[in-house]
Amino acid sequence: MATVETRSLTKRFDDITAVDAIDLTVREGEFLVLLGPSGSGKTTLLRMIAGLETPTSGDVLVGGRIVTSLPPRAHNMAMVFQSYALYPHLTVAGNIAFPLEAQHMHYKTIASKVKWAATLFGIDHLLTRKPRELSGGERQRVALARAVVRDPVTFLLDEPLSNLDAKLRASARDELKQIQRRLGTTTIYVTHDQIEALALGDRVAVLDHGGMRQLDTPQQVYLHPADRFVATFIGSPPMNLIASDNVETGFRPEHFLPRELFDNDAQLELFPVSITRIEYLGADRLVYGLLEPPQPPVKVISRIPCTANVALQAGTRRLFAVRLVDLCRFDARSGASLGTVPNAP
Ligand SMILES: Nc1ncnc2c1ncn2[C@@H]1O[C@H](COP(=O)(O)OP(=O)(O)OP(=O)(O)O)[C@@H](O)[C@H]1O
Ligand SMILES: [Mg+2]
Structure with missing residues (x-):
């Protein structure tokens, strides 16, 4: 054996x-x-x-x-x-x-x-x-x-x-x-x-x-x-993290997309973003931006496949979204996972 x-x-x-x-x-x-x-x-x-x-x-x-x-x-x-x-x-x-x-x-x-x-x-x-x-x-x-x-x-x-x-x-x-x-x-x-x-x-x-x-x-x-640690060590670009109170919310760049790319009835968390820069990588686009109120001003990255037909421009504002099931939550102090968002389908 x-x-x-x-x-x-x-x-x-x-x-x-x-x-x-x-x-x-x-x-x-x-x-x-x-x-x-x-x-x-x-x-x-x-x-x-x-x-x-x-x-x-x-x-x-x-x-x-x-x-x-x-x-x-x-x-x-x-x-x-x-x-x-x-x-x-x-x-x-x-x-x-x-x-x-x-x-x-x-x-x-x-x-x-x-x-x-x-x-x-x-x-x-x-x-x-x-x-x-x-x-x-x-x-x-x-x-x-x-x-x-x-x-x-x-x-x-x-x-x-x-x-x-x-x-x-x-x-x-x-x-x-x-x-x-x-x-x-x-x-x-x-x-x-x-x-x-x-x-x-x-x-x-x-x-x-x-x-x-x-x-x-x-x-x-x-x-x-x-x-x-695992969330940010694995994945490139790394998982986006947003701190609020005692909880950090994380989501992968490929799950963070312009709102119109999701179905109308999808259960989403919405994020207004001001787009700062767009990087063209062939198969994907990386969109760099800053969250806008009511979200804290955190830098975020979205990875959009080239097959998604959506026009984006640096210097503009846009509504992005993540499906609730794709959100991770971490204890802000210990970093331990708190599982997915409660009530997510
Ligand atoms: N013979 C040794 N004496 C003292 N410290 C050591 C010795 N061997 C390893 N270390 C220390 O132990 C820790 C782990 O080292 P190790 O070589 O196992 O890391 P690693 O994960 O393989 O790193 P790498 O990816 O750079 O190869 C390091 O802080 C290293 O400095
Ligand atoms: Mg080694």
Whole structure:
């Protein structure tokens, strides 16, 4: 069984709590993404799960068995590091074969496994090259092939696509997801890129300052964020937030549209807006504006798809609206979600 579980897992470095009492259960065959800003504890959490870092307290369980104090070997996980370390003096084939040679496997088995893993990541034509003769993206693929070849029970991937350009990244993301599906290997994937997290994860765990803010499906995390941090960290441009009394009301730019784009009988909250700037992005327009009375003067952003036929001009006033069901509410002090608007249909 390849379930991975952490129980109140904590790591302190002097006065920094890098990972703060994290309870996490990764299901068999699941693709779980750890998402959080730089310094939120993603790598430290992953290293403790791999057995490479000793927790200050708490436990790691693999297949229901406590492995906290056992050496990395007993965790049987393959980790691709954020700074993937290839052996510079070995060829691509030598790098991929390395973990198998350490297991004293027969050379014919090794050769066929190397060929298989290299083909999986489309680098089988590079097997005789040295790492310095590869692009950053190719090196990253070698590191992934080296992780896969061991046939581990779990993959731990720490930002494995960070060195690829935007286009290659999108296709590598798609490939990686397909490969993971095919192999069915439980995977924990670290990223600070929220788009990548939503695209890849069966579930997404959102970390901040070592704590886990939410663990849920991409849809839930996006549409029903557990708190203000999750709401604003995920989504670009971020969720609009309006403070009044003890409650903050939030709504996504794509839910905030000119009134006439909604049905007449839709249940809406209305917002008069003075439009300050319009940005044309091809598929969408971003409309920047300032709320007008009776709303507080807050800057807001609307994302209007190019398919919506509505003429807008900077320097004019316009009535915008959000469906009541698309409003989120947060406690102004703690930031915790208060759920949707009462009486929303
Ligand atoms: N060996 C260490 N000694 C002291 N502090 C450390 C050590 N490793 C990590 N930290 C601290 O722990 C916190 C979490 O670091 P970690 O590397 O886990 O973050 P991260 O989420 O992976 O960030 P990034 O996205 O930048 O890779 C940071 O404040 C970091 O400075
Ligand atoms: Mg890191």
